[in-house]
Amino acid sequence: MTSPQSSPRTVVAFDLDGTLVDTAPDLLDALDLVLSDHSVAPVDRGQARNMIGGGARLLIVRALTGAGIVLPDAEVEAMTKRFIASYADNIAVGSRPFPGLIAALDRLEAKGAVLAVCTNKLEHLARLLLDALDLTARFPVITGADTYPRSKPDPLPLLSTISAAGGAVERAIMVGDSMTDVLTARATGVPVVAVSFGYTETPPGELGADRLIHHFDELEQAVDALLETSRA
The missing domain is CATH 1.10.150.240 (Putative phosphatase; domain 2)
Structure with missing residues (x-):
């Protein structure tokens, strides 16, 4: 029997532009x-x-x-x-985390979740931005469009990000703002939370995400609900 210590940790993988940060x-x-x-x-x-x-x-x-x-x-x-x-x-002249992000990350970390970034931004630019905003330490795994041979919506980046974070598909969630993120999550087999304040030509409510949030204050509850559903 698998011991609690060896069970994979929950991984919450975030898109970057339009999800974590208003870039x-x-x-x-x-x-x-x-x-x-x-x-x-x-x-x-x-x-x-x-x-x-x-x-x-x-x-x-x-x-x-x-x-x-x-x-x-x-x-x-x-x-x-x-x-x-x-x-x-000029990567962080006007770019800022979306309201409520830091507190939301704190709450997820307090519950033992591993936080990761899975973006189609070039990896060195993603790291440069997160460094400038003092966010890099919050994400043990940061992957970009050029980290792997294929980028989102191919499942490879998200699967690899989850694995690098020590997680498993069964205990992972994607958080994003676009159809690309939803398609990536579907191809990977993980639930997806969409934020309504990001960058998308498709209305957020029509992206087909499992949960739609309008502020990061709602993220913890959305993640908890999806994890509970995945255990059922």
């Missing part, structure tokens, strides 16, 4: 910078927030398309490199 201010400032090289006006902040999450290149392409501009791949790659460099230099 839109700094991401969109970097976007405006590279767009200005092609005389494109600054993007509308309300609309552009929901374009975040697919990576720097896709964000740039979508902004260019919205402005009616098509560029050669080589130029887009150059813009992407400049975007990443500028963003890295």
Whole structure:
């Protein structure tokens, strides 16, 4: 019989942009910078927030398309490199954890959960951001789009993140803000909590998550409920 000490710990894996941290201010400032090289006006902040999450290149392409501009791949790659460099230099000027996050992490840790980050942000940028916000120590495992050969919504990153955290699929939960996160959780076989305050073009209530929360004050209860359901 498996002893309590050898039982896998609960792992709560978080997306980063739009879930843990409101990174839109700094991401969109970097976007405006590279767009200005092609005389494109600054993007509308309300609309552009929901374009975040697919990576720097896709964000740039979508902004260019919205402005009616098509560029050669080589130029887009150059813009992407400049975007990443500028963003890295200004990664936490306006980015801040969402309200209630720190207290929510405290409550989960107090119950013995291992916290992890599973993001499609480049790993070095994820670590740079978390370092700047003094959050790195909260997450023993941090994985990004380039940590593994495939990125979300492929199940590999989440499966590997859970394993690296010493957990098992049966005792893991994903927390995210987008369809990518929901699809990742479904492919991995873990329950998923969606936050309503992130970056998504699909209305949060239509993402198909197991639980939808509107503030981090609600996270502990959502996690407890999903863990209880998984034991049933």
